[in-house]
Amino acid sequence: MLKNHLFTPGPTPVPPRTLLAMASPIIHHRSPEFSQILAEVKEGLKYVFQTNNDVLLFASTGTGAMEGAVANALSPGEKALVVRGGKFGERWAEICKAYGIETINLDIEWGRCVKVEKILEYLIKYNDIKAVFIQAHETSTGVKFPLKEIGEALKDRDVILVVDAISALGAIELLVDDWHLDIVVGASQKALMLPPGLSFVSISEKGWKWIERSKLPKYYFDFKKEADALKRNQPAYTSAVSLVIGLLENLRYIKKRGLKNIIEHHKRLSEATKSAIKAMGLNLFTKEGLSEAITVVEVPPGIDGKEIVRLLKEEYGIMIAGGQGRLKGKIFRISHMGYVDENDIIVVISALEAVLNKLGYHVKKGVGIKAAQDILFH
Ligand SMILES: *Cc1c(COP(=O)(O)O)cnc(C)c1O
Secondary structure (H helix, E strand, O other), X not given: OOOOEEOOOOOOXXXXXXXXXXXXXXXXXXXXXXXXXXXXXXXXXXXXXXXXXXXXXXXXXXHHHHHHHHHXXXXXXXXXXXXXXXXXXXXXXXXXXXXXXXXXXXXXXXXXXXXXXHHHHHHHXXXXXXXXXXXXXXXXXXXXXXXXXXXXXXXXXXXXXXXXXXXOOOOOOOOOOOOOOOEEEEXXXXXXXXOOOEEEEEEOHHHXXXXXXXXXXXXXXXXXXXXXXXXXXXXXXXXXHHHHHHHHHHHHXXXXXOHHHHHHHHHHHHHHHHHHHHHOOOOEOOOOOEOOOEEEEEOOOXXXXXXXXXXXXXXXXXXXXXXXXXXXXXXXXXXXXXXXXXXXXXXXXXXXXXHHHHOOOOOOOOHHHHHHHHHHOO
């Protein structure tokens, strides 16, 4: 049996200690024990989000909380600006459309970054835009968007900034309060090192003003209801108890290691992976705003990108991600977020060298590994 290695941008590997914690007998979500867990989880999430506001938890994937953000922030017929720089930007637009929101799309070439001036230009052109939807890190292209600058530019305007930070939380710098991010969505299965199934939402004071007057239909993802319950360290409905217990374990670890150190760690892994890719003569797909959570690589001419993904899995048990949407077969993506260490990078680069050679793209053995080692071990 092949040993399995996950290098996908969700789900990501889960630490064994966390897996064991999640195997504990089920406790009731209304018990004092669980209430105590929720209280500690609440504080831990505030630290990860770098916010003083409570962070809501839902039993759903990230998309559920994205849908919740739209349904809670807006009213029928209102207008939203959606920054579409990849697959997940498109998702914001699709959700808005499903809820009857008029969307103005700011389309960015995939692999490139958005300029703050461009967003402001749109806000002036359409002065009734109520919310701007964006990603912290567009996982389909590996681009980080300049949230600090965007937050600063929007904070005194009659518009809220809604951020999908699903692949950014716990991997790249994200200061929710300092950067004036109004509604921020996260999920369990990325850098937070948990199985899929939990989503998170932080809401600013300004964000709550929008929620107070929102008239879109909502029931499970009613942020007000969940926030009221959370004030009493209760969930509104049955919690995903086991996942929350796993979350507590990981939040304790994050606190102990320190968010700054964890982000530095991601930077180092990212640098090493990107350096290895270049040493192998490959090009990065991401042209601007390189993310430290993931490395996105152009498939060399004449090679089918899907074969790279298939062979890595079949021969080495290594799961990386291919391209999504229009990038299918043209790129591959190596995630180094969450529970990934220096030696894991060597494993994936070593196997990649072998697979590329097998597919007819010549790489001198060890060239990529050496480039990675030079950054990881010195
Ligand atoms: C993974 C991811 C999502 C998708 O979330 P699901 O948990 O699959 O619903 C959304 N946005 C970004 C940026 C992601 O990386």
